[in-house]
Amino acid sequence: MADDGGVVKRLKTAEGGQDGVVTAEEAAQLRRRIVELESEIEQLRRRGQGEGDHEVLPVVTEVNVTVSTAVDLSRVTTGIVTHITSFLGKPRELLNLALTCKSFGWRQPVSTLNWSLVEEVSRQAVCSRATDNEMGCLPQYVRGATTWLSILHRHEHLLVFDVLLGGYxxxxxxxxxxxxxxxxxxxxxxxxxxxxxxxxxxxxxxxxxxxxxxxxxxxxxxxxxxxxxxxxxxxxxxxxxxxxxxxxxxxxxxxxxxxxxxxxxxxxxxxxxxxxxxxxxxxxxxxxxxxxxxxxxxxxxxxxxxxxxxxxxxxxxxxxxxxxxxxxxxxxxxxxx
Missing domain, CATH: 2.60.120 (Jelly Rolls)
Known part of the structure; x- marks a missing residue:
């Protein structure tokens, strides 16, 4: 590779399949970026070792400095998904989640839960928000008759005139x-x-x-x-x-x-x-x-x-x-x- 007037010429395949030219300044920037990425990867590796024996999620660095991340979904446990889902917190949002797939809305026979993910989040929401007096006013959970999702909806609408009697x-x-x-x-x-x-x-x-x-x-x-x-x-x-x-x-x-x-x-x-x-x-x-x-x-x-x-x-x-x-x-x- 020869230096010609401050320009480094190298054979490079561009998106359109044409040969390209990389200047010395661009090459230096790429090298600096590679050094920065290697430093970040090393910091992540040390942080992972400090938090336990867990392996750091693999990071693959390609020659063109494009960084891609692969995540092992087997590490995403029911507890993690439940915690993330709890940020929804509204009956309508949880109902929409339950309708997306059986994994969320259907009871999991291999799980320690006796109900679905959405039901567990609804149960946690009711128990954490409702007072003892409010719990006494709410319907009781009965499998096949009353769901935790319906109880959560009722808790959010305790103060309504939901029945009208009379003609005026x-x-x-x-x-x-x-x-x-x-x-x-x-x-x-x-x-x-x-x-x-x-x-x-x-x-x-x-x-x-x-x-x-x-x-x-x-x-x-x-x-x-x-x-x-x-x-x-x-x-x-x-x-x-x-x-x-x-x-x-x-x-x-x-x-x-x-x-x-x-x-x-x-x-x-x-x-x-x-x-x-x-x-x-x-x-x-x-x-x-x-x-x-x-x-x-x-x-x-x-x-x-x-x-x-x-x-x-x-x-x-x-x-x-x-x-x-x-x-x-x-x-x-x-x-x-």
Whole structure:
């Protein structure tokens, strides 16, 4: 190879199959780059030796200084894939992953897991995020009936009005965190009631509906009773926003454990635009009411078992209520509506 005017001539096959010319400066740059790559490879090799006896993933350096990396997929264990998948964290994203192939969405018989990769990630997400009280409100995992993915979806949508009863209530623009009245008179209450998953909700879409005061429906409600309700005779309890009064019932005809529009210590009526906070304490069995972050007092005690939030709108088109999670003074948390 001869030097001709500072240019090094060498036979080189280019992409188009033509001979090319490499200058001395370009050759020097290539040599420096090769030295840099060799140094990086040596650093990686030493780092791998320092972390254990694991071999460094092979790196192949070709003459044209193109670097390619080969990865042994057998080293990617289920634990690693689970950890990576956990960064998705959303039910919709995990569902899309489960639908891509059986490796993600189908139970692995050779795995120590009793469910699929997506199910394991969903289980971990629920257990790490949900409080003890929230876990008590979520459906239980039952193979073939309830999946961890559906439980995770339910956990992310705990505070919604997912059932509409009566003919004068609807979700504004399809938003299940809010309800509005389509009638023209009345008021509204913010309330809790024991869950009744077997209730035929479709039977009450064309009429007025109330959990209290309608003796004809009490037998229907009590037919839904389960051991989860506990020993309390308070199956429904509501706070009247218009008057600030208390109502509750045991859903028994001529029951002594029934109060309507009762005055209680701390009662205050609310106005349009107010935020009503309701803190349900499962340990003490109490329901505490706040108005605009100011504690009014304990609305009702003696509660046991699970309860569901509900709002009662009485035929007034101006009525609209939304529900969201909130934090109130001197408490760990509450649900605001």
């Amino acid at each position: 209530i609807e979700h504004p623009n399809g938003d299940k965190t809010a309800v509005c009245s389509t009638g023209d008179d009345g008021g509204y209450c913010l309330s809790v009631a024991v869950p009744m998953p077997g209730l035929d909700t479709g039977a009450y879409q064309e009429e007025d509906f109330s959990f209290i005061g309608d003796d004809d429906l009490y037998a229907v409600f009590l037919a839904q009773r389960s051991d989860d309700w506990g020993d309390s005779n308070v199956h429904e309890c509501d706070f009247s926003c218009e008057e600030g009064t208390l109502s509750f019932t045991a859903w028994e005809e001529n029951a002594t454990d029934e109060i309507s529009n009762y005055d209680w210590d701390g009662m205050e009526p609310c106005q349009s635009g107010d935020t009503v906070g309701m803190l349900l304490n499962f340990n003490e069995g109490t329901l505490t009411v706040y108005r605009n972050n100011r504690r009014l007092g304990v609305l009702k005690d003696g509660l046991s078992g699970p309860y569901c939030w509900y709002v009662n709108l009485l035929k007034r088109s101006a009525d609209a209520v939304s529900i969201k999670r909130g934090t109130h003074p001197n408490s760990d948390g509450a649900t605001s509506v």
